[in-house]
Amino acid sequence: MAANDKFEGWLGLDKESVKGNMQWGEFEPKKWSEDDVDIEVSHCGICGSDLHMLSSGWSQTPYPCVVGHEIVGKAVRVGSNVKDITVGDRVGVGAQARSCLKPDCEECSTHQENYCGNGNISTYGGVYPGDEGKSYGGYAKHNRTHNRFVFKIPEGLDSADAAPMLCGGITVFSPLKRHGAGPGKKVGIVGVGGLGHFAVLFARALGADKVVAISRKASKRDEAIKLGADEYIATDDDKDWEKNNKRSLDLIVSTVSSAKMPLTSYLGLLRVHGTYIQVGAPDGGELPPVNAFTLLASGIKLGGSGIGSPDEIKEMLQLAADQKIKPWVQKRPMKEANAAIVDMEAGKARFRYVLEN
Ligand SMILES: NC(=O)c1ccc[n+]([C@@H]2O[C@H](COP(=O)([O-])OP(=O)(O)OC[C@H]3O[C@@H](n4cnc5c(N)ncnc54)[C@H](OP(=O)(O)O)[C@@H]3O)[C@@H](O)[C@H]2O)c1
Ligand SMILES: [Zn+2]
Numbered sequence: 517m518a519a520n521d522k523f524e525g526w527l528g529l530d531k532e533s534v535k536g537n538m539q540w541g542e543f544e545p546k547k548w549s550e551d552d553v554d555i556e557v558s559h560c561g562i563c564g565s566d567l568h569m570l571s572s573g574w575s576q577t578p579y580p581c582v583v584g585h586e587i588v589g590k591a592v593r594v595g596s597n598v599k600d601i602t603v604g605d606r607v608g609v610g611a612q613a614r615s616c617l618k619p620d621c622e623e624c625s626t627h628q629e630n631y632c633g634n635g636n637i638s639t640y641g642g643v644y645p646g647d648e649g650k651s652y653g654g655y656a657k658h659n660r661t662h663n664r665f666v667f668k669i670p671e672g673l674d675s676a677d678a679a680p681m682l683c684g685g686i687t688v689f690s691p692l693k694r695h696g697a698g699p700g701k702k703v704g705i706v707g708v709g710g711l712g713h714f715a716v717l718f719a720r721a722l723g724a725d726k727v728v729a730i731s732r733k734a735s736k737r738d739e740a741i742k743l744g745a746d747e748y749i750a751t752d753d754d755k756d757w758e759k760n761n762k763r764s765l766d767l768i769v770s771t772v773s774s775a776k777m778p779l780t781s782y783l784g785l786l787r788v789h790g791t792y793i794q795v796g797a798p799d800g801g802e803l804p805p806v807n808a809f810t811l812l813a814s815g816i817k818l819g820g821s822g823i824g825s826p827d828e829i830k831e832m833l834q835l836a837a838d839q840k841i842k843p844w845v846q847k848r849p850m851k852e853a854n855a856a857i858v859d860m861e862a863g864k865a866r867f868r869y870v871l872e873n
């Protein structure tokens with residue numbers, strides 16, 4: 517592929533694109549560098565972030581924008597500086613396309629590239645420095661990404677299963693691991709969507725004593741239990757859920773994507789010194805207000821977490837292959853991407869749509 521080749525994909529042209537109005541067309545990938553890998557996309561998951569981005573929900577999106585950051589495919593062009601990937605390898609890309617990678621960067625030099633504060637570029641909707649161009653995601657035929665953020669997919673892991681792990685999976689795996697989900701811990705997962713379903717699977721795989729799925733409606737109860745949750749709380753439908761489950765959990769990971777959430781009630785589910793981690797990213801980044809006494813009265817911690825580092829991604833993929841973790845994915849043809857995002861917005865995914873080329 518020539519350096520200035522055009523790629524093709526689903527272009528979001530304005531905020532109406534989220535309503536199923538993406539247009540198929542050509543786009544110019546970032547300028548080629550010998551650190552890059554070009555990938556022929558076979559699969560791309562649909563993440564909640566794709567919808568926030570298409571609708572300019574977080575901030576103004578630099579349209580045209582091709583979303584999709586749960587990419588798996590085949591390496592078709594590999595830069596001369598790239599050591600451990602060869603043409604033909606099955607590889608994947610998550611939500612991050614580059615960080616500063618400087619030896620004196622505190623985060624990049626300590627395997628926390630996802631928190632780099634000097635030049636973090638997202639897989640789509642990012643603008644590279646100088647004249648390198650923009651980043652474009654995986655609702656497309658090809659993707660171009662720096663090799664540090666391109667991962668070999670372990671054998672034994674299906675491509676459609678691996679794809680959504682690269683954002684949805686890692687975003688919950690990282691805080692579960694960091695905050696000690698494992699033997700002796702009771703873990704709550706709020707929001708049983710794409711991320712939430714991975715959180716139930718990974719909390720189980722990490723050996724938590726108990727996994728409690730917390731959703732709005734009673735209608736997902738059977739599916740959540742089948743997925744591996746020990747208990748299920750429906751905050752809209754279960755009477756007295758706060759009282760009945762008070763101070764019962766050590767760790768809560770919340771994947772809720774809307775600011776309309778009963779945050780104080782969720783915090784009431786934590787035991788003394790428990791930890792609440794927000795990973796869901798509502799429009800505008802808004803959260804409900806929290807009263808200081810809610811935190812003081814049980815000595816709890818309120819925090820957040822953003823995707824995961826390349827090392828954590830490799831660890832998660834290997835764990836998923838070793839433990840044969842089976843996410844619930846529904847494959848949709850890439851050509852039906854517009855219908856799939858509309859269904860995703862309507863909350864119909866059980867639990868992750870994966871577009872297939
Ligand atoms: N921190 C990060 O690095 C990171 C990475 C990836 C994604 N995200 C963000 O994580 C969020 C979830 O993504 P996803 O792909 O899992 O989306 P998703 O499949 O749509 O799941 C989101 C879940 O949030 C719950 N929810 C939605 N609206 C709600 C409301 N008004 N009140 C209470 N709960 C509500 C729903 O759970 P129930 O139906 O079970 O109630 C829904 O299933 C998005 O905001 C996304 O942008 C963050
Ligand atoms: Zn850095």
Ligand SMILES: [Zn+2]
Nearest residue numbers: 563565683684
């Ligand atoms: Zn994502």
